[in-house]
Amino acid sequence: MKKTTVLLFIVSITTLFAMCRKAQPFSEDSYDERLSGGIATIFDETSRAFTHAISGLSDNDMHAHELGDAAFEQTYVSAPAPVNSGLGPIFNNVSCISCHHNDGKGTPTAGDVTSSLLFRISTSDMNDFGGPAGMSGYGGQLQDNSVFGKQAECKVNISYSNVSYTYPDGETVTLRKPTYTMQNAYMHITGAYSLSPRLAPPVFGLGLLENIPESTILSYADENDADHDGISGRPNYVYNAETKRKELGRFGLKANTATVKTQVAGAFNQDMGITSSIVPVESCFGQPQYDGRGDDPELPDSILNAVAFYVRTLAVPARRNVTDPEVKHGKDLFNQLNCSGCHKPVVQTGVDLTLPAISNQRIQPFTDLLLHDMGDGLADNYSDFLASGKEWRTAPLWGIGLFEKTNGTPYYLHDGRARTIEEAILWHGGEAEQSKTKFSQLSKADRQAVIKFIRSL
Numbered sequence: 001m002k003k004t005t006v007l008l009f010i011v012s013i014t015t016l017f018a019m020c021r022k023a024q025p026f027s028e029d030s031y032d033e034r035l036s037g038g039i040a041t042i043f044d045e046t047s048r049a050f051t052h053a054i055s056g057l058s059d060n061d062m063h064a065h066e067l068g069d070a071a072f073e074q075t076y077v078s079a080p081a082p083v084n085s086g087l088g089p090i091f092n093n094v095s096c097i098s099c100h101h102n103d104g105k106g107t108p109t110a111g112d113v114t115s116s117l118l119f120r121i122s123t124s125d126m127n128d129f130g131g132p133a134g135m136s137g138y139g140g141q142l143q144d145n146s147v148f149g150k151q152a153e154c155k156v157n158i159s160y161s162n163v164s165y166t167y168p169d170g171e172t173v174t175l176r177k178p179t180y181t182m183q184n185a186y187m188h189i190t191g192a193y194s195l196s197p198r199l200a201p202p203v204f205g206l207g208l209l210e211n212i213p214e215s216t217i218l219s220y221a222d223e224n225d226a227d228h229d230g231i232s233g234r235p236n237y238v239y240n241a242e243t244k245r246k247e248l249g250r251f252g253l254k255a256n257t258a259t260v261k262t263q264v265a266g267a268f269n270q271d272m273g274i275t276s277s278i279v280p281v282e283s284c285f286g287q288p289q290y291d292g293r294g295d296d297p298e299l300p301d302s303i304l305n306a307v308a309f310y311v312r313t314l315a316v317p318a319r320r321n322v323t324d325p326e327v328k329h330g331k332d333l334f335n336q337l338n339c340s341g342c343h344k345p346v347v348q349t350g351v352d353l354t355l356p357a358i359s360n361q362r363i364q365p366f367t368d369l370l371l372h373d374m375g376d377g378l379a380d381n382y383s384d385f386l387a388s389g390k391e392w393r394t395a396p397l398w399g400i401g402l403f404e405k406t407n408g409t410p411y412y413l414h415d416g417r418a419r420t421i422e423e424a425i426l427w428h429g430g431e432a433e434q435s436k437t438k439f440s441q442l443s444k445a446d447r448q449a450v451i452k453f454i455r456s457l
């Protein structure tokens with residue numbers, strides 16, 4: 001063989017081998033860190049940051065999204081009415097948007113129009129589906145509003161007492177601890193009960209979270225803490241009223257709902273008093289306020305589906321200041337403190353053939369969607385399917401740096417007790433105790449870097 005032929009042979013063999021090699025994943029550094037929702041990311045830092053549709057929706061899909069958007073913002077009225085009918089007889093608020101401000105977090109006030117803190121109530125028993133048993137005369141949620149001529153179940157008064165936290169370096173922070181008391185109860189409550197305060201969380205990016213493979217979420221669980229890092233994390237399994245099966249819980253503050261659609265149907269029913277095919281019985285069934293309208297569901301399936309689709313197709317806001325040295329330092333610390341043990345910085349979504357924009361995306365949700373024991377400080381002593389009275393779902397941190405803009409005044413944690421990100425961190429206990437303690441031992445400058453990083457999400 002001639003020299004050139006040999007060379008050509010070698011070159012072609014090498015090329016062939018290179019071509020046959022399995023595709024290598026990109027290295028972490030080659031991704032654009034701003035893209036929290038993969039291609040379902042939107043660049044907007046205003047109060048409207050959470051309100052955009054993911055790009056690339058077909059005309060038909062965009063139409064469904066807009067229909068859902070309108071229904072999400074609509075104020076509902078009591079039946080009978082030609083449109084947006086069915087509110088009440090008892091309810092918490094008149095529209096989805098009045099709790100999920102700008103599709104974001106709510107405000108912990110009682111009774112006023114912006115009020116987005118609601119209370120679940122339960123005995124220590126379970127219902128037939130393994131969920132929390134409601135109270136006789138009250139059901140599972142306290143409705144603090146009613147239509148004309150009907151009685152609300154009660155008001156819940158919120159008061160705060162100050163608790164002082166002192167860092168090892170001597171700096172102190174004032175935390176507020178809430179106390180809730182039922183007032184103007186429409187009927188006497190008998191027996192012991194626990195209340196679970198829940199502040200409306202943001203609703204963007206949920207199609208992506210719904211599309212995370214179950215196996216990925218389960219791979220994060222370490223129920224017996226086999227790796228001894230103090231973090232266990234376990235899945236919730238909840239009853240799905242649509243499929244009539246027990247399924248992995250992803251939504252709700254205790255991962256107490258399986259799908260966006262059942263969450264939305266539950267919200268229409270419990271938060272607004274509007275029945276649907278999935279939850280066809282009025283929230284006050286069997287109570288004196290019941291209006292006896294046991295007829296067709298008040299909400300057509302077309303609107304229920306559109307609202308669920310709207311929520312599933314809300315884009316995730318891009319990160320900001322990702323190249324700022326202090327933010328980058330904060331990111332390293334966040335990982336070193338093992339905040340990332342629960343708040344997963346990078347997750348891959350699965351495939352949904354109907355929605356390419358949320359399929360196979362590298363997302364940065366900063367949650368594992370698992371339940372964690374967060375200690376006595378955050379406990380509500382209310383169990384929700386498998387979630388204990390101390391367990392909460394890891395709050396997704398994407399978009400958290402924009403809460404000030406989307407909500408006016410920001411509030412953090414499940415009940416909005418924290419007024420700053422720092423306060424939210426200092427309430428961490430239980431499985432997060434080690435992370436919190438390490439955070440408290442940082443220098444003030446390093447603590448601020450962690451907070452600055454979180455504000456960039």
Ligand SMILES: [Ca+2]
Nearest residue numbers: 086087088273
């Ligand atoms: Ca109704």
Ligand SMILES: [Ca+2]
Nearest residue numbers: 138139141143
């Ligand atoms: Ca109720």
Ligand SMILES: [Ca+2]
Nearest residue numbers: 222225229231
């Ligand atoms: Ca562990």
